[in-house]
Amino acid sequence: MEASSPRLRGQTAILRTPPIPASLRICMRFYYHMFGKSMGSLSVFIARPSVPRLIPKWSADGQQSSNQSEWKFAEVDLFQTFVYQIIIRGTRGSSFYSDMAIDDI
Numbered sequence: 511m512e513a514s515s516p517r518l519r520g521q522t523a524i525l526r527t528p529p530i531p532a533s534l535r536i537c538m539r540f541y542y543h544m545f546g547k548s549m550g551s552l553s554v555f556i557a558r559p560s561v562p563r564l565i566p567k568w569s570a571d572g573q574q575s576s577n578q579s580e581w582k583f584a585e586v587d588l589f590q591t592f593v594y595q596i597i598i599r600g601t602r603g604s605s606f607y608s609d610m611a612i613d614d615i
């Protein structure tokens with residue numbers, strides 16, 4: 511997610527998966543990069559298809575990487591008894607020092 515102008519504080523970038531069948535043993539693993547003094551937040555939610563309510567599953571807020579080349583690893587257990595979608599949401603921080611990325615999901 512590019513945080514430079516014209517992006518503003520609180521704006522989001524959202525990835526949403528197709529519906530995932532219920533009762534599959536799923537553990538989502540990914541790497542994320544959050545280096546910047548005004549870093550925003552990165553969150554993982556699930557939601558039932560066509561239902562607006564987001565159920566939080568994981569999040570990181572503020573700078574996480576200790577230098578420009580450090581990627582952090584995350585694991586999120588997503589077993590559900592209902593059909594759901596995974597939503598990954600990046601939120602820009604207070605200034606342009608807020609670029610973030612995810613990889614290898």
Ligand SMILES: [Ca+2]
Binds near residue numbers: 512513514606609
């Ligand atoms: Ca930038």
